[in-house]
Amino acid sequence: MIEAPFPTAFPVPDPVGSQVLNQRIAGLTARIDAAALACGRTAGAVTLTAVVKTQARQTLADALSAGLTVFGENRVQEARDHWAGVPGREQLELRLIGPLQTNKALDAVRLFDVIETLDRPALADALAKACAKAGRSPRLLVQVNTGAEPQKAGVLPDDVAALLAHARTLGLRVEGLMCIPPVDEPPERHFTLLAQLAVRHGLTVLSMGMSGDWEAAVGCGATHIRLGTALFGAR
Numbered sequence: 001m002i003e004a005p006f007p008t009a010f011p012v013p014d015p016v017g018s019q020v021l022n023q024r025i026a027g028l029t030a031r032i033d034a035a036a037l038a039c040g041r042t043a044g045a046v047t048l049t050a051v052v053k054t055q056a057r058q059t060l061a062d063a064l065s066a067g068l069t070v071f072g073e074n075r076v077q078e079a080r081d082h083w084a085g086v087p088g089r090e091q092l093e094l095r096l097i098g099p100l101q102t103n104k105a106l107d108a109v110r111l112f113d114v115i116e117t118l119d120r121p122a123l124a125d126a127l128a129k130a131c132a133k134a135g136r137s138p139r140l141l142v143q144v145n146t147g148a149e150p151q152k153a154g155v156l157p158d159d160v161a162a163l164l165a166h167a168r169t170l171g172l173r174v175e176g177l178m179c180i181p182p183v184d185e186p187p188e189r190h191f192t193l194l195a196q197l198a199v200r201h202g203l204t205v206l207s208m209g210m211s212g213d214w215e216a217a218v219g220c221g222a223t224h225i226r227l228g229t230a231l232f233g234a235r
């Protein structure tokens with residue numbers, strides 16, 4: 001099969017350059033630690049996931065030089081193109097933060113350390129099968145559609161318990177929850193709901209907060225914030 005070189009569908013943003021990127025990382029890291037301390041958490045309690053969707057390979061290279069080690073990707077194919085042959089790949093953590101089709105489950109299991117978008121029983125089934133076949137088992141987060149938006153991926157809050165039970169029956173390693181709040185609402189209610197669901201189900205990882213709302217997310221207990229624009233500029 002001949003695969004089209006990525007990207008074909010999106011323009012690739014110009015790299016911000018390593019100097020600007022280094023400054024942004026230093027500034028953000030300080031602010032993230034300050035936000036954690038301000039709500040009684042420890043500096044370093046929040047992991048910065050650098051979202052590199054649509055970015056040029058030069059931007060990835062700059063991010064690696066700057067010392068970033070945790071990366072978020074939206075699409076399996078793009079992630080494969082991004083990271084193929086990158087030296088030191090084993091030291092990095094790759095996290096899938098975009099929707100996953102069942103027919104890409106095996107590719108995703110082979111590539112990612114964490115898959116944040118488990119949101120339906122059929123995908124749990126596909127992931128379990130893929131893990132058995134690949135002989136590896138990425139950690140998983142369940143994506144919750146906290147705003148019950150019809151167009152958005154994620155399991156409804158009322159269905160989280162059943163999905164978790166199903167995933168556990170299959171032996172999947174679910175360690176937390178992820179959400180993307182509705183764009184037109186204050187996010188705190190959604191972050192709080194996600195945190196409450198995590199406590200109820202004994203889960204410790206909370207992936208919530210993006211460039212526009214990460215401080216609120218840290219205040220509500222985020223362990224992982226997913227930043228693209230704040231690091232690399234507008235896409």
Ligand SMILES: *Cc1c(COP(=O)(O)O)cnc(C)c1O
Nearest residue numbers: 051097210211226227228229230
């Ligand atoms: C693109 C994306 C992000 C990063 O968004 P920014 O606003 O650019 O920080 C975070 N999470 C998910 C799921 C995304 O798709």
